[in-house]
Amino acid sequence: MSVNIHIKNAVKRFGNNTIIPDLSLDVQEGEFFTLLGPSGCGKTTLLRMIAGFNTIEGGDFYFNEKRINDLDPAKRNIGMVFQNYAIFPHLTVRKNVAFGLKNKKFPKDQIEELTDKFMKLVHVDEYANRIPERLSGGQQQRVALARALVIAPDVLLMDEPLSNLDAKLRVEMRGVIKKIHSDVGITTIYVTHDQEEAMAVSDRIAVMNEGEIQHIGSPKNVYQRPANVFVASFIGRTNMLKAELVIKAKKPYLCLPGGFEINIEGVKSEHMNDMDVQVSIRPEEFVLYDENEPGLKGTVTDNIFLGLNTHYNVTLATGEEVEIIQESSIQSTIEKGMKVSLQIKKEKINIFTADGSENILLGVKNDKKE
Amino acid sequence: MNQLRRKSKLEIWNLIAYLIVALYLIFLIFPLIKILRSSLDMPDGTRSLGNFKRFFSDPYYFKTLVNSFQVSIVVTFFSLILGVPLAYFYNMYQMKGKKFLQVVIILCSMSAPFIGAYSWILVLGRNGVITRFLESIFHFTMPNIYGFKGIVISLTSRLFPMVFLYTSGALKSIDNSLIEASQNLGIKGVKMFFKVIVPLCMPSILAASLIVFMRALADFGTPLMIGEGFRTFPVEIYNAYVGEVGQNFGFAAAISIVAISITAIVFLIQKWATSKFSFTINAMHTIESKKAKPGLNVFIHFYSYLLVSVAMLPQVYLWYTSFKNTSKSGNVFIDGYSLMSYREVMKRGLDTSIRNTAVVGFLAVAIILILAIFVSYLVVRRRSFKSQLIDTMSMIPYVLPGSVVGIALISSFNTKPLILTGTVAIIVISMVIRRIPYTIRSSVAILGQIPISMEEAAISLGSNKIKTFFGITVPMMGNGIISGALLSWVTIITELSTSIILYTAKSQTLTVFTYVFVSRGSDGQAAAVATVLSLFTIISLTVFMLFSKDKDVTM
Numbered sequence A: 001m002s003v004n005i006h007i008k009n010a011v012k013r014f015g016n017n018t019i020i021p022d023l024s025l026d027v028q029e030g031e032f033f034t035l036l037g038p039s040g041c042g043k044t045t046l047l048r049m050i051a052g053f054n055t056i057e058g059g060d061f062y063f064n065e066k067r068i069n070d071l072d073p074a075k076r077n078i079g080m081v082f083q084n085y086a087i088f089p090h091l092t093v094r095k096n097v098a099f100g101l102k103n104k105k106f107p108k109d110q111i112e113e114l115t116d117k118f119m120k121l122v123h124v125d126e127y128a129n130r131i132p133e134r135l136s137g138g139q140q141q142r143v144a145l146a147r148a149l150v151i152a153p154d155v156l157l158m159d160e161p162l163s164n165l166d167a168k169l170r171v172e173m174r175g176v177i178k179k180i181h182s183d184v185g186i187t188t189i190y191v192t193h194d195q196e197e198a199m200a201v202s203d204r205i206a207v208m209n210e211g212e213i214q215h216i217g218s219p220k221n222v223y224q225r226p227a228n229v230f231v232a233s234f235i236g237r238t239n240m241l242k243a244e245l246v247i248k249a250k251k252p253y254l255c256l257p258g259g260f261e262i263n264i265e266g267v268k269s270e271h272m273n274d275m276d277v278q279v280s281i282r283p284e285e286f287v288l289y290d291e292n293e294p295g296l297k298g299t300v301t302d303n304i305f306l307g308l309n310t311h312y313n314v315t316l317a318t319g320e321e322v323e324i325i326q327e328s329s330i331q332s333t334i335e336k337g338m339k340v341s342l343q344i345k346k347e348k349i350n351i352f353t354a355d356g357s358e359n360i361l362l363g364v365k366n367d368k369k370e
Numbered sequence B: 001m002n003q004l005r006r007k008s009k010l011e012i013w014n015l016i017a018y019l020i021v022a023l024y025l026i027f028l029i030f031p032l033i034k035i036l037r038s039s040l041d042m043p044d045g046t047r048s049l050g051n052f053k054r055f056f057s058d059p060y061y062f063k064t065l066v067n068s069f070q071v072s073i074v075v076t077f078f079s080l081i082l083g084v085p086l087a088y089f090y091n092m093y094q095m096k097g098k099k100f101l102q103v104v105i106i107l108c109s110m111s112a113p114f115i116g117a118y119s120w121i122l123v124l125g126r127n128g129v130i131t132r133f134l135e136s137i138f139h140f141t142m143p144n145i146y147g148f149k150g151i152v153i154s155l156t157s158r159l160f161p162m163v164f165l166y167t168s169g170a171l172k173s174i175d176n177s178l179i180e181a182s183q184n185l186g187i188k189g190v191k192m193f194f195k196v197i198v199p200l201c202m203p204s205i206l207a208a209s210l211i212v213f214m215r216a217l218a219d220f221g222t223p224l225m226i227g228e229g230f231r232t233f234p235v236e237i238y239n240a241y242v243g244e245v246g247q248n249f250g251f252a253a254a255i256s257i258v259a260i261s262i263t264a265i266v267f268l269i270q271k272w273a274t275s276k277f278s279f280t281i282n283a284m285h286t287i288e289s290k291k292a293k294p295g296l297n298v299f300i301h302f303y304s305y306l307l308v309s310v311a312m313l314p315q316v317y318l319w320y321t322s323f324k325n326t327s328k329s330g331n332v333f334i335d336g337y338s339l340m341s342y343r344e345v346m347k348r349g350l351d352t353s354i355r356n357t358a359v360v361g362f363l364a365v366a367i368i369l370i371l372a373i374f375v376s377y378l379v380v381r382r383r384s385f386k387s388q389l390i391d392t393m394s395m396i397p398y399v400l401p402g403s404v405v406g407i408a409l410i411s412s413f414n415t416k417p418l419i420l421t422g423t424v425a426i427i428v429i430s431m432v433i434r435r436i437p438y439t440i441r442s443s444v445a446i447l448g449q450i451p452i453s454m455e456e457a458a459i460s461l462g463s464n465k466i467k468t469f470f471g472i473t474v475p476m477m478g479n480g481i482i483s484g485a486l487l488s489w490v491t492i493i494t495e496l497s498t499s500i501i502l503y504t505a506k507s508q509t510l511t512v513f514t515y516v517f518v519s520r521g522s523d524g525q526a527a528a529v530a531t532v533l534s535l536f537t538i539i540s541l542t543v544f545m546l547f548s549k550d551k552d553v554t555m
């Protein structure tokens, strides 16, 4: 039985240190919800508040209509997967998986049956009677997953479950996690600092910084229409340039360094006035042209051929450095020292107020609650 | 309501914390205060600092301090000189019979100190086998072993294993690439030993020297046995207590206070030094022992086996004498071999001593284990003022010489409401007090290594706190704690300085029993009991080795 999770004005302090000043969010029933943010921003802290391992200094936490602030962690019916797996080293794989069922006093035959089922689900059934020490990291993580899921928890919490695995296993295991989630359909909160991992598994992502939610949205939305400069630069790579918004005959124009000007669309009406702005242009949103074409003028300072794509570093005439990714073409790569013109896929770029706090374009979908 | 609920949940741990604080107050703090007060009691019934004045102004007593420091410095020096190279050879080069060497080295360090000293007397004393041999064949009179020389020889042969163990631990944590790098830079052999190895092991060598120093300073059995006119202050405490010239309790208490102060200072220096000079080295690839060049190979084998044999042989000789026939009185060995010494000690209560030793050891270890597990949990997982207090109190016995513990307990529990003198219980308590800091320290370290997420995982799977503690935390601490407990066991069964003060005929242990025969001059019977004790020790160590597999031995 899955639940929705409702957090209202949560506050967390360690001593005099306020880690989470005021945080609210809703997670839908059955949703795969990810907390994404740089290390130290409070993701683990929030997750442990939900699990009941951290005290709550303020606010309310609900599973459906039930307030859980003071509920014993053992009674919250949560499945938890830890960064270090936390597999009990003195118990066999089978006993690890059966641990929660025993505590819930399930009848013996049912324990056996469920344990078998979940060990099969995560493909560790062949190691059932082994001591976990001899399992690989990926296998241990599967055991942890089975152990958390077998008790049919209302909520599954995972704290950077893949960060101790090597790159290849990480990709494989995130597929496993995603697949199991869609099979079991359980409300899941997943913590990671890896934005690519977050995009690969999540229904929605909450981007956090310094204990505050910046943006809650689908991976596509968070990437394409980030709510502010922090989100734009944390999710994926981007070039931030200073520019000016100029309104001419009620139409918005973006005036980029070096005087290159483009007309743009979709500026929110309240921002339709002349002002300084920050522009986020992702490497793939530039197009390289011959220096005689119109565009941002610059000089190629480096090129890296990576097969599918070629990466360029370009120093603009105004001194800023930008990164550009182009699909590799059969023609020769543009050499270092060549002068180029950069044009922009203007429907894809994002424009922010000068202080970076708000995206002035339409189309930002932010479920963050004020 | 909320607050109340939270409180009641923690209550069981609060209760345990209060209980432990109470135990410490009754059995540690109270006796110490008692000693402190007694130190002011003058023989004429007045109270003053006179006992301290007497100790520091009378050269006869003050000399004992100077003597103790002399012994400790010299023993530390020799232990380093012998132990560091041994550890270096042992870990850097391939050697024959490594396992055997290690077992013997540990055994050397584990035997009761006074038995060690006693076996040296059997070999090199006035009537020693080597002394007599040299005299009868070469008419050569050995220099006298009693006094300073004897103490140094006996203590060094017992304490150099400490240096070996600590240095080995450090060497094992050195990454092989550091050795290779220095060889690349052209630094090899002796130069590498002094320029690379010694500096890298310095923190451990330092820690080992301070421990050796402490042990030598506080050792009681050795100077008692072999010191003769050479007086050291642990023996002086005992003498003042049992009273060669009439018991003077106040004076014994005053020397105890001086002794505690000195060991406390050494202990603080040790803590400061180890924190200042420690650095962590992470070995990805531990040192591989190489084959030594032929010349060196002969030398390292010769050195290691000679050192270990010299340290061990007196004890082997002691075992041997236990099978020799003795005169009727038991004081003189005569020709022929039999089990007569064993039969004799059986008649006089060997079985009671064995039973007492086993009971004391078993009870003490069980109590130590339980207390250490609870204390480490409180200290690591439930930081609070109470747990800090317990942590601090649990360190105090580090600086209490054994005889001080004995005197403190006997003076505190010889009157109502709690009379324990003469019971086995008081010996158990004293052993718990003496060993508990070591077990607590190692339990705290072990628990500190266990991520809290293990317990959280169990709780999130519906296990309650008590079940989690006994089902997850304790079993995970298991192996480390058990090997610690076995070491405590060995130390307890070989202990003399406290039990010699606390024992009565009913409660005497194997060490005390041995001592009784030694002091009567019944060498054969003393040897028989000592051999039984060695057997106990060897069995315990074997079990320990099986338990800790190839983990390091630390004490």
Ligand SMILES: Nc1ncnc2c1ncn2[C@@H]1O[C@H](COP(=O)(O)OP(=O)(O)O)[C@@H](O)[C@H]1O
Residues within 6 Å of the ligand: A014, A019, A037, A038, A039, A040, A041, A042, A043, A044, A045, A046
């Ligand atoms: N038990 C604690 N006591 C004090 N500060 C803590 C504790 N746990 C976490 N913090 C602090 O809270 C902040 C957020 O930590 P955390 O939630 O672990 O970050 P994240 O998981 O996002 O990397 C950090 O600054 C960390 O130092």
Ligand SMILES: [Mg+2]
Residues within 6 Å of the ligand: A040, A043, A044, A045, A160
């Ligand atoms: Mg974290």
